Amino acid sequence: MSISSSLNAGVAGLSANATRLATISDNIANSGTYGYKRVTTDFENFVINQARGSGVYSAGGVRASTSRLIDEHGPLVGTGNALDIAVAGRGMLPVTTAVSLNATTGERPLMMTTTGAFRPDADGILRTESGLVLLGWPANADGSIPILPRDTIAGLQPVVINANQTAGDPTTSMNLGLNLPATETEAGRSGSTLPLSIEYFGNLGTSETLDISFTPTIPGTGSSNTWTMVIRDSAQGGAVIGDYTLVFDSTRANGGTLASVTVNAGGAYNATTGNLDLTVAGGPITMHIGSLGDANGLTQLSDSFAPTSITKDGSPVGNLTAVEVDDNGYITATYDTGFTRRIYQIPVVDVPNPNGLISLNNQTFQVSPDSGSFFLWNAGDGPTGPIQGYAREGSATDVAAELTALIQTQRAYSSNAKVIQTVDEMLQETTNIKR
Known part of the structure; x- marks a missing residue:
């Protein structure tokens, strides 16, 4: 009816x-x-x-x-905390629950959120007040990210940042730019050895030195333009790790630059790159002295002994002072010695149909048959947006x-x-x- x-x-x-x-x-x-x-x-x-x-x-x-x-995005709101994180565009941050960290059986559930205010807890684990733990890929000792599968959560680990964390960076390369006095290789000179000491940092953050001596070759007449360079390592009790004969060019075109380098003992010299391959107590160090004819390496000019450009990588042990997240999702730690180190990468999770995700509490989501399988992207790659630190995504x-x-x-x-x-x-x- x-x-x-x-x-x-x-x-x-x-x-x-x-x-x-x-x-x-x-x-x-x-x-x-x-x-x-x-x-x-x-x-x-x-x-x-x-x-x-x-x-x-x-x-x-x-x-x-x-x-x-779910595919609608709220406005980004700036904050004063580096670990307030948001995805500026498509994609979400991988998180899990704090309860699942202590689970003895099963895998951690993968959950996703577009933003979060993460803070270290008592164990240094980054988490929100609601118990969401940030997941990421840990970096290798050299700051590189290992190649891991991107369609599973097998490589993801909780991001851990301890405020009392200390770290050092061993020296692996240095540049030796200095000028030797050309007048010291002339006949009648005293032939005095010119000393130079360069600090480097060992694998355990200890301060060591390379003691380098330059001894001129005195000819009977004229000028030899030849020096003997001996390198000793303090970490090995002053043992010689390199002995080289340096001959400098005296022509008008390349006057004062290296003409030849002869290895008497120690690591090899690469004439193309201008590098010496030295081995100190902690491992190999590459020392750049300049290629043949290079005016930016070792030179022999005038009458002065002057270091012009001596640089090296590495740093002593320092205390953690700051942590920041860049657009690519890399978490970089800064230490009070001026040393910076990449410690994690946060991937961005994406699915074919974001609106098909299952909605959970605390603005989190999980994969469903309607959403399709997830994939872990580098932030800013593919369809995903960059990660913004010092920001939160507002309500839509x-x-x-x-x-x-x-x-x-x-x-x-x-x-x-x-x-x-x-x-x-x-x-x-x-x-x-x-x-």
């Missing part, structure tokens, strides 16, 4: 608008929640009678369906739009209630016919 179907349609309308009211209430309540993704309600009609020209119509009513717009709720929808929902709800009231009055009239 059409009048009964009208009653059912009115009830369905009340239910559908009540659902829409619930989503609007949720959106407004979370208008200040970082990383919140708003929920929308769509109405779909039911058709009961499809016969054309039957002269009878039955109201099917309406059904409400809700969906969370537009309060003005939600209030407008609230007024519309209120009117629609009242109209459906009016339909039910009208049907009730009509049924009452039908009942009165019998009297």
Whole structure:
């Protein structure tokens, strides 16, 4: 009967608008929640009678369906903490629950979030107040990221940063730029040895020295332009690790630059790169003295002994002072000695259909059959956006739009209630016919 179907349609309308009211209430309540993704309600009609020209119509009513717009992004809000992290674009941060870290069976669940305010806990593990633990790939000792599978979480580990962490960086290369006095290789000179000491850092952060001596070759007449360079390592008790004969060019075109380097003992010399391959107590060190004819390496000019450019890598042991995250997701630690070290990389998780993800508490999501399988990207590669430190993603709720929808929902709800009231009055009239 059409009048009964009208009653059912009115009830369905009340239910559908009540659902829409619930989503609007949720959106407004979370208008200040970082990383919140708003929920929308769509109405779909039911058709009961499809016969054309039957002269009878039955109201099917309406059904409400809700969906969370996970692919919508809220505005980025700047903060004062380097470990407030957000993804500026598509993709999410990999996280897991703090409870799962102590689990003895099963793997940690992979969860995703677009933003988080991470802080080290008592064990140095980066986590949010709600218990979300940040996951990343740990870097090797040299700062490189190992090649790991990107379609599983096998290589992901909780990011650990200890405030009392100390680290040192051993010296692996140095540049020796200095000028030797050309007048010291002339006949009649004393042939005094010129000393030079260069500090380097061992594998355990200890301070060691390379003691280098330059002894001129004194000819009977004229100038030899020849020096003997001996390198000793303090970490090996002053043992000789390199003995070289240096001959300098005296022509107009390349005067003062290296003409030849003869290895008497120790590591080899590469004439193309200008490097000496030395071996100290802690391992190999590459020392750049300049290639043949290179004016930026060792030179022999005028009458002065002057170091012009002596540089090296490495640093002594230092205390952690700051941690920052760059656009590529690399976490870099800075120490009070001026040494910086890459310690983790945070990948960005992406799925083919973000709106198909399962929504969980605390603005987190999990993979579902509708979302498709996940893939771990380098931040900024492929479809993903860069990672921003000192930032949080704001709520995707537009309060003005939600209030407008609230007024519309209120009117629609009242109209459906009016339909039910009208049907009730009509049924009452039908009942009165019998009297």
